[in-house]
Amino acid sequence: MLKKLVIAIGGVSLMVGALVGTKFEQFRTMGEVDAAMVPPPQIVTAATASEDEWENTLPSIGTLTPVRGITLTAEIPGKIERIAFDSGTLVNEGDVLVQLDTSTEAATLRAAKASAALALENLKRTRDLRKNLTTSQAELDAALARYEEAEAQVESLGATIAKKTIRAPFAGRLGMRQVDLGEVLREGAAITTLQTLDPIYVDFSLPQKHLSALELGTPVRVSADAAPGELFGGSINAISPDVDSATRNVRLQGTISNANESLRAGMFVNVEVVLPFSEKVLAVPLTAVQFAPFGNSVFVIEKGDAKDGGDPLLTVHQRFVRLGTRRGDFVAVSAGLNTGEQVVSAGVFKLRSGMTVTIDNTLAPEATLAPKPGNG
Numbered sequence: 001m002l003k004k005l006v007i008a009i010g011g012v013s014l015m016v017g018a019l020v021g022t023k024f025e026q027f028r029t030m031g032e033v034d035a036a037m038v039p040p041p042q043i044v045t046a047a048t049a050s051e052d053e054w055e056n057t058l059p060s061i062g063t064l065t066p067v068r069g070i071t072l073t074a075e076i077p078g079k080i081e082r083i084a085f086d087s088g089t090l091v092n093e094g095d096v097l098v099q100l101d102t103s104t105e106a107a108t109l110r111a112a113k114a115s116a117a118l119a120l121e122n123l124k125r126t127r128d129l130r131k132n133l134t135t136s137q138a139e140l141d142a143a144l145a146r147y148e149e150a151e152a153q154v155e156s157l158g159a160t161i162a163k164k165t166i167r168a169p170f171a172g173r174l175g176m177r178q179v180d181l182g183e184v185l186r187e188g189a190a191i192t193t194l195q196t197l198d199p200i201y202v203d204f205s206l207p208q209k210h211l212s213a214l215e216l217g218t219p220v221r222v223s224a225d226a227a228p229g230e231l232f233g234g235s236i237n238a239i240s241p242d243v244d245s246a247t248r249n250v251r252l253q254g255t256i257s258n259a260n261e262s263l264r265a266g267m268f269v270n271v272e273v274v275l276p277f278s279e280k281v282l283a284v285p286l287t288a289v290q291f292a293p294f295g296n297s298v299f300v301i302e303k304g305d306a307k308d309g310g311d312p313l314l315t316v317h318q319r320f321v322r323l324g325t326r327r328g329d330f331v332a333v334s335a336g337l338n339t340g341e342q343v344v345s346a347g348v349f350k351l352r353s354g355m356t357v358t359i360d361n362t363l364a365p366e367a368t369l370a371p372k373p374g375n376g
Contacts, residue, residue: 041314041356043366046301047345049284049337054327054369056279058213062204062222062271064263066195067255068170072097075163076184087176087192091168098179098191100164109157116150170305172196173261197267198258199234204247204271214239219274220254227262236273281324281332284369288345289331295320298337299344299351301359316344318353329367 078100085097113320126143129135175193179185202222206214214236222232234256243250254271256263263269290297295301297320304313321336344351349356 018199040345041358042350043360044316044344044347044351044357046342046359047285047288047367049282049333049339049341049343050284051280051339052330053278053280054283054325054332055059056103056275056277057221058210058275059208060061060204060206060271060273062202062254062269064256064265064267064269065201065203066197067199067201068172068264069193069195069265070169070194071298072166072191073100074166074187074189074191075101076160077185077187078102078164079184080179080181082179083177084180085174085177088174091172091194093168093171095168096165097168097174097307098166100166100185102161103166105157105164109154109161112150112153112157116147116154119143119147119150155376162194164193166191167196170194170196173319175252197261197264200258200265201237201257202234202254202256202269202271203248203251204254205244205251206273208243209250210251210252210273211239211243213275214250214252214273218276220256221272221274222254222256222263222269223272223293224267224269226264226267230262232258234262241338279325280332282337282339283327283330283332284343285345286329286331287367288343288348289321289323290348292317296323297321298333299348299353300337301342301344301357303358314357314359316351316353316355316357328369330369350361 080098082099083097084095084099085091091097116184119357123143123146126135126140130137172194173196175195177192178190178194185191202220216236216239218236220234220236222234223230224232234254236252237255238253240251252273284298288298290299297318299316300319301314301316304315319336322334324332324334326332344357345367
């Protein structure tokens with residue numbers, strides 16, 4: 001009985017050993033096949049790191065202010081008799097905007113003119129009498145004083161009537177109307193605003209370290225989200241003599257051409273000061289850079305050995321780089337890359353060092369220094 005049991009156990013052991021050996025051989029064969037398999041190359045787009053010369057600019061944020069801008073007010077009280085403007089319209093210097101009631105002053109002015117005319121006749125008669133020595137010098141002086149007083153009254157009433165005719169002090173665009181017909185205005189009551197928008201000022205600041213590179217007449221460019229795709233040119237017209245002690249920034253003002261009045265006072269705008277010297281850079285498309293907290297990198301394409309007489313294999317190797325300024329779709333590489341080296345410009349997220357790639361630029365988007373994306 002014991003002998004049969006030993007034989008049975010031995011047979012089972014041989015079967016288990018045979019199965020284990022078979023599976024081991026299968027796994028070994030599968031490992032060799034996997035090791036021999038070469039993944040197909042990844043399809044990527046490529047760009048060449050090339051030297052370029054970029055204009056040197058200093059970016060800032062600015063606020064637009066009118067070259068001339070006021071709130072028109074009533075200098076003296078009065079009832080509005082006529083409103084001669086519409087909100088938001090352009091006016092010329094001297095155009096009548098509001099006419100206040102002057103009926104009382106006009107009647108008083110007629111009486112004052114009559115008194116002045118009478119005083120003038122009395123003055124003439126007194127002068128004739130004085131020539132004949134039939135009157136005293138004191139009477140002549142008194143007649144002259146009465147005439148000048150009457151003339152002053154006429155001029156005073158004329159000035160009051162003129163002040164009740166509110167005119168545009170300069171050409172510009174009016175704001176919203178703040179008065180109504182028949183309203184009695186108080187002294188100093190606001191009527192509307194008037195602004196000159198072409199040209200227009202932009203107020204902005206730059207760090208004090210750039211002060212030595214700034215001077216009057218330095219070109220300035222302005223862009224605003226209210227006018228997408230447009231650039232407005234001008235130049236620096238004022239540099240503050242002091243530096244802000246809190247921010248260490250120097251305040252500047254530029255005069256910007258605004259012929260179509262796309263820019264309005266109070267707008268937030270992007271400002272670029274164009275310096276007179278350019279900057280040589282090594283540029284690559286921004287899409288070629290893989291940004292990461294531990295460092296930015298690009299994948300450099302290198303040619304390997306050709307197999308079976310075919311084209312050389314292309315492999316990629318990750319390389320960390322130091323970046324400089326950005327301009328449109330490009331970024332400057334200040335360290336880590338050489339001129340003429342080819343980098344992957346799209347598809348970097350699916351790569352790792354040592355992978356083979358195939359370049360296909362047929363559908364690659366064009367990178368430009370001044371992109372103008374569509375609104376679709």
